[in-house]
Amino acid sequence: MNTRAHLARLIDALLPLLAMLIALLVGVLLLLMLGTDPFEAYSALIRGALGNVSGITQTLTKATPLLLVGLGICIAFRGGVINIGGEGQIVVGALAATAFAVMFDELPGLILMPLTLVSGAAAGLVWGGIPGLLKARLGVNEILTTVMMNQIALRLMNFLLRGPMLDPEHVAAGTSIPQSATLPESVWLPRLVPRTLFHSGAILAVLLALAVYFLLWRTTIGYRIRAVGLNPHASRYAGIPVPKYVTLSLALSGMLCGIAGAVEVMGVHHRMLEGLSGGYGFSGIVAALFGKLHPLGAIPASALFGALLVGADKMQRAVQVPSALAIALQGLVVLFVVASDLYVRRRARRRVGSDAQDMPTLTDEEVLAEDAAEVGEESGSAPDQEGREENP
């Protein structure tokens, strides 16, 4: 690879930072129009997020679910599908983990804690797997089904937290805050810094990032997921059962979001309550895109967006600039990052022959739907094709 190609790759890698910078500049304009001092607001934001130990631990605490969701988004994207159901998958993961831990609180912690995590993961897996299966077998657009599954999860939560899962103590006391009973202490994730919310879920998230990297780039399953994402037609021709891997990428994606929900319950709140998902399902998408859809890139990206969210809250309290600014900035970052993709793609096309086609063919997600539907039909009529696998 020559120097020019290196330079081009460097520019590609820096594009998200440039997008962030432009978003912050638009933020300056917005703040000026609203008659607030942008310098004051931004410095309050940075001080709040990184200025002291409390800010940094809060940033890392927020970064944990963002990273977990971001990892899920990476897998889905690499597999050529879009998972917008993060919110719902977080909610069902948290609900399942809570229900399990509360129901089996007699079990010893050594068994209960991993099983609680697993039940959260399983719930997320199912919640992501249903849209995956519908896409793979029937060609149903996964964007729509994941959105619907979000709404169903939220309704389910409202129902459970007001009925079957409502804290018995609250019922006895006659108050009715919709939240569950407290989880047994044996499943609380140990705190990493005393007297803060920063918990060991962060370590789990980083380990999972490494695991996802290993899965995607060092195993056959990961190779096939990426192959299907890059070119479903060629993958099918190479004997990869495309529907199976489409389902798998969405299910794994949902599983990681489910773990995010379980970790939030076990590490931060110690009970299930409304608003627990807190927009992480969407912010995780932003973090994943910012990290160039790479599991290791998602680590610094989620720390950055964790800082943005925490800093915005602090800014609201310190200088009365609404924290909603952070959401608008995230939206702008997404718009600029995906818009700048055009240049990445155009340059990539010019240097075909190097490792240009490293990114999945994101624009062609609809092709996959049709393709998956076709394959589904074929394998339906000839089931023997389904089980056939060849080593790539």
Next chain:
Amino acid sequence: MTDELFTISTLIGILHSCVRLATPYLFASLGETFGQRSGVLNLGVDGIMLMGAFFAFYVVFEGHNLWVGVLAAIVVGMLMGLLKAFVSVTMQALQGISGIGLYLFGLGLSSLLFKTLIGSVEGVSGFRQVGIPFVSDLPGIGHIFFNHNALVYLAYIMVPVSWFVINRTTLGLKIRAVGHNPEAADTLGVSVNGVRYATMMIGGALAGVAGASLSIGLQNVFQENMTNGLGFIAVALVYFGSWRTVGVLAGSLLFSLVNALQLWVQALGIPVPSEVAVMMPYVMTIVVLAFTARQIQKPAALARSYERGE
């Protein structure tokens, strides 16, 4: 108490609410239909609705005429549509994700503006119910169909208007051509990107009005994230309705009927786990999509950006 649900007056009340509550769904999903028929999936409808809702509310809150509020929502919606078009059409960005960006931008900005410019939840007097002379006096039907505010009537008028524009005009022909086969349309001299910019702005304007119909028509307040994901439902309704205006109408009425039922069940204090009932339309949508995904004729170039061959 369950008996109360089945009296004539309650039924009329429920159907009246159903017709009324379909308004935002109709505006938003009709707008989305234009975009999707031209091959652009706009997932940011919810963000546009929130911006439309805020600006309509703000203008009315500042003492201006209600129609000026609607106009403000249209202008803001068109600007948001323009932004989406620039990102998805000119920059050929991945459409699903750029929609999420637009949603977050609209959600954040509308909350930011609301907190800075208004601060607390306030009410305004929005559009009032206007009975249509003569027909509104018909027993039952009169109240259900002809006793609404102006935006409700406008939403239903938009159904045949949208049908006519898409199916019976030159613009509609171009929209369908661009959505079905952009290469062929380009060869025949149709500006693919031009048409897609137009549909994004039409869709944006309608999504803006959908937001306004909430903040100055149905609820007459503005709250952060007041759409509660309604814009995402609107996108799904277009698939649900197989990209046809009549289908979109049916889907809108289904969702609003469930909303209306929930409202009345709560008002009458009937102990039905309404959370379970409100899950049903979402489950039904998934089921319908699952059964129809293979048969329906969707725009062949949906969610694909177009780049001229070199």
